[in-house]
Amino acid sequence: MKEIQHFFIRHFITAPISFGSWLILVLGASMNPIAATGLFIAIYFTGTFSIKQIQLSSNLKRFGMSRSEYNHIKGQISDAKLKIRKLNGLYGQVRSVQAFKQLHEMNNLSRRILNIVRTNPKKFYQVENFFYAHLDSAVELTSKYAMLVNQPLKDKDIRIALQNTRETLSDVNKQLEVDLRSALASDIEKLQMELDFVDVTLNRKKPLLEMKGDNTNERK
Known part of the structure; x- marks a missing residue:
């Protein structure tokens, strides 16, 4: 349940920022729409990845665990x-x-x-x-x-x-x-x-x- 919540939080934050950046690049800076779309994708995925790492670090600190043991347990849960x-x-x-x-x-x-x-x-x-x-x-x-x-x-x-x-x-x-x-x-x-x-x-x-x-x- 927490993972689903974190997923929506990541995309809820990143989506408007990425789309806003795209509008600024196309309308404000008159950038080529294709190039702006490429930057939009890069900003979107970089943003979601960065927020995911922050969320992961927060979980590790909360549980008092290292990244390796957290990943090991996560793998055991998947199995x-x-x-x-x-x-x-x-x-x-x-x-x-x-x-x-x-x-x-x-x-x-x-x-x-x-x-x-x-x-x-x-x-x-x-x-x-x-x-x-x-x-x-x-x-x-x-x-x-x-x-x-x-x-x-x-x-x-x-x-x-x-x-x-x-x-x-x-x-x-x-x-x-x-x-x-x-x-x-x-x-x-x-x-x-x-x-x-x-x-x-x-x-x-x-x-x-x-x-x-x-x-x-x-x-x-």
């Missing part, structure tokens, strides 16, 4: 988006209600984790295993399950393999829940600290309020 898209494409290939529900839960958990890291890239370090292992396991096992369940043969070996895969996917699903808790852990801790602070503050003021109430009653 994860493709994997989740592949996971979404398997809905039509699973046959049982249980498998469909399991797939839905894994998709839901994966999207939530990804959105949290997109909002705050620092969270990546709390859920590295999600990006490096757990999401891969979910995609690979679900793909194999879909392949097996759609086979015309349903002998004992295939039934055993399907059962084992369902059980393993259940474990992967639980691990994704752990990953989501890890991603939210620092937020929950921060919220609890804020609640404790408010509680302490209110308790400090409470005796003063009671004393004022007592004085009022005495006057009556």
